[in-house]
Amino acid sequence: MATPLEKWVEEQAKLTKPDKIYWCDGSEDEARRLIEIGMKEEKIGDVPIFQELNQKSWPNAYYHRSHPTDVARTEHLTYVCHPDKEVAGSNNNWMHPDEAKEKMRKLSDGCMKGRTMYVLPYMMGHPDSPYAKACIQLTDVSYVAVSMRIMTRMSKEIIEKIGTREDFVKGLHSVGDFDPNKRFIMHFPDEHLVWSIGSGYGGNALLGKKCFSLRIASWLGFQEGWLAEHMVILGIEDPKGNVTYVTAALPSACGKTNLAMLESALPGYKVWTLGDDIAWLNVGPDGRLWAINPEAGLFGVAPGTSMKTNPNMLKTLKAANFYPTLFTNTGLDIDTNEPWWEGLDGAVPKNLIDWQGKVWDSSSNSKAAHPNSRFTVSINNSPTLSKEFDNPKGVPISAIILGGRRTQLIPLVTESFNWQHGVYLGAQTGSETTAAAAHQVGQLRRDPMAMLPFCGYNMGNYFQHWLNIGKKLTQPPKIFSVNWFRVDDEGKFIWPGFGENIRVLKWIVDRVHNRVKAEETPLGLVPDMRDLETGGLDISKEKLAKLFEINAESWKQELQDIEKFLNQFGNRTPSEIWQEHKKLSEQFNNNGERGGA
Ligand code: GTP
Ligand code: SPV
Ligand code: MN
Numbered sequence: 001m002a003t004p005l006e007k008w009v010e011e012q013a014k015l016t017k018p019d020k021i022y023w024c025d026g027s028e029d030e031a032r033r034l035i036e037i038g039m040k041e042e043k044i045g046d047v048p049i050f051q052e053l054n055q056k057s058w059p060n061a062y063y064h065r066s067h068p069t070d071v072a073r074t075e076h077l078t079y080v081c082h083p084d085k086e087v088a089g090s091n092n093n094w095m096h097p098d099e100a101k102e103k104m105r106k107l108s109d110g111c112m113k114g115r116t117m118y119v120l121p122y123m124m125g126h127p128d129s130p131y132a133k134a135c136i137q138l139t140d141v142s143y144v145a146v147s148m149r150i151m152t153r154m155s156k157e158i159i160e161k162i163g164t165r166e167d168f169v170k171g172l173h174s175v176g177d178f179d180p181n182k183r184f185i186m187h188f189p190d191e192h193l194v195w196s197i198g199s200g201y202g203g204n205a206l207l208g209k210k211c212f213s214l215r216i217a218s219w220l221g222f223q224e225g226w227l228a229e230h231m232v233i234l235g236i237e238d239p240k241g242n243v244t245y246v247t248a249a250l251p252s253a254c255g256k257t258n259l260a261m262l263e264s265a266l267p268g269y270k271v272w273t274l275g276d277d278i279a280w281l282n283v284g285p286d287g288r289l290w291a292i293n294p295e296a297g298l299f300g301v302a303p304g305t306s307m308k309t310n311p312n313m314l315k316t317l318k319a320a321n322f323y324p325t326l327f328t329n330t331g332l333d334i335d336t337n338e339p340w341w342e343g344l345d346g347a348v349p350k351n352l353i354d355w356q357g358k359v360w361d362s363s364s365n366s367k368a369a370h371p372n373s374r375f376t377v378s379i380n381n382s383p384t385l386s387k388e389f390d391n392p393k394g395v396p397i398s399a400i401i402l403g404g405r406r407t408q409l410i411p412l413v414t415e416s417f418n419w420q421h422g423v424y425l426g427a428q429t430g431s432e433t434t435a436a437a438a439h440q441v442g443q444l445r446r447d448p449m450a451m452l453p454f455c456g457y458n459m460g461n462y463f464q465h466w467l468n469i470g471k472k473l474t475q476p477p478k479i480f481s482v483n484w485f486r487v488d489d490e491g492k493f494i495w496p497g498f499g500e501n502i503r504v505l506k507w508i509v510d511r512v513h514n515r516v517k518a519e520e521t522p523l524g525l526v527p528d529m530r531d532l533e534t535g536g537l538d539i540s541k542e543k544l545a546k547l548f549e550i551n552a553e554s555w556k557q558e559l560q561d562i563e564k565f566l567n568q569f570g571n572r573t574p575s576e577i578w579q580e581h582k583k584l585s586e587q588f589n590n591n592g593e594r595g596g597a
Pocket of ligand 1: 250251252253254255256257258259276277299300301303304305309436484485493496497498501
């Protein structure tokens with residue numbers, strides 16, 4: 001008798017009508033075969049899905065050029081289909097599940113004709129973890145199959161694990177004809193189902209990632225008492241060899257991957273990588289917050305990655321092992337057959353083709369690599385991989401860092417007074433938009449806990465859920481806010497960032513272990529400048545002070561914007577959040593300007 005899984009696959013095949021159905025086993029041989037298929041058979045227009053790169057300098061690396069309209073997440077085409085619109089909240093696009101399915105059925109009818117349907121069995125989280133989830137994704141393109149193999153734990157054992165169960169996580173994906181007018185990413189949270197058509201891009205197409213592990217998992221977490229967050233997980237080792245685990249939520253293209261693999265500028269300190277994008281957080285029996293990374297790969301922004309900014313990532317990308325490494329929409333050096341992007345070390349190659357396959361003119365303003373060009377690589381290649389990465393229990397978290405990309409206003413680092421205040425700091429976070437999604441870049445928007453595009457239910461309830469989790473923790477992590485992106489009058493970043501961010505992490509660790517005091521400001525606690533390790537940094541006292549400046553006039557405006565945002569969720573915004581908002585507003589209205597430094 002057919003299992004529920006087999007029946008489901010059969011039903012989807014009846015609708016999408018592929019020529020062939022291929023069940024993946026996640027093996028190395030299979031990955032090679034899929035890459036061969038992508039080099040020889042499958043194409044986008046007349047461009048092969050994969051092109052082999054220089055195997056000497058970039059072992060196991062392959063190049064992929066996407067459809068030119070398909071280079072980033074498309075938030076306006078992403079829907080969360082709860083039966084009740086209010087449950088989805090104003091933070092999500094909403095369609096009734098019946099209507100959404102009807103629409104998707106029409107678009108999917110015969111969409112895999114002439115193609116192969118790949119059945120991908122994978123786990124989000126270590127198979128032995130009580131928090132892990134068994135999943136199946138169907139897709140019709142080798143690029144997605146290979147990417148999922150890098151990004152998740154894919155193996156045929158997952159099929160046995162699912163067995164006769166019906167509650168496995170389901171993803172149906174087709175690139176369709178890449179028509180942006182027929183592109184939709186639909187979520188059906190109660191059915192653990194994601195249905196996506198028209199895009200082959202990461203967050204739209206690797207359905208275990210943002211779609212399941214954040215949008216749907218956040219909804220599961222809300223119901224079951226845990227958190228699914230857009231966070232890196234890292235261990236910070238101090239000179240005595242003690243490791244403190246922290247998570248950090250920063251919006252898309254705001255520095256998570258770089259933070260997760262940071263090469264410490266302070267002697268004796270070391271960062272260990274556990275995850276660079278997603279954390280699932282559970283309250284442990286010990287009253288601490290425990291984090292696992294459901295993913296197994298890194299899907300990182302290429303531009304800006306160099307031996308100066310992120311040497312560990314370049315080492316990861318060049319580490320030859322059995323996992324392929326993919327480069328998507330970077331430039332290509334036609335003399336050496338190597339990928340290239342703005343910010344990479346060394347001279348700009350003479351003969352480049354750009355991410356659209358055209359000869360690149362270095363005197364033009366255009367970029368050779370798309371600003372959201374990316375690499376896909378196994379986390380196991382990373383020289384900084386934590387030995388706890390495969391621990392099914394995860395790691396206990398001592399600090400949560402919340403941040404955004406703010407050229408003005410927000411201090412380099414602030415510690416919240418307590419959990420409730422920390423949740424407020426996260427809830428009001430704003431960030432300037434980036435190329436990770438298709439929209440105007442550089443626009444300020446509220447992006448609470450970096451989850452605006454990923455919270456699969458009403459954000460008002462999400463804030464309440466955070467407050468509730470805090471009540472269950474007898475040893476809650478301290479909550480901090482950071483901002484690496486404040487600029488000077490000439491528009492230059494004041495803080496050197498990258499490896500120097502360890503200085504901020506050190507202060508955070510010192511605070512966690514009560515090694516240093518802090519100074520109170522209206523926004524929260526900031527370092528006594530004697531405790532922020534700045535030795536060896538080329539930064540003036542004035543500039544350092546600027547990083548912590550709190551401008552009351554600007555804050556009055558900011559508070560209005562925050563208020564408008566929090567009001568969107570009506571009475572679902574918790575009263576505790578309003579309490580904190582009121583307290584902060586009163587500080588500025590009563591006290592006038594106060595410098596934090
Ligand atoms: P997603 O994968 O989209 O979730 O992005 P992410 O949050 O992992 O961002 P990532 O680390 O890839 O960085 C995005 C961009 O920000 C890159 O161009 C980096 O070079 C830049 N960046 C990262 N960290 C810093 C920093 O500390 N300072 C400055 N100025 N730029 C940074
Ligand atoms: C992001 O946009 O936050 C990413 C890339 O991490 S994607 O997987 O496409 O969402
Ligand atoms: Mn991300």
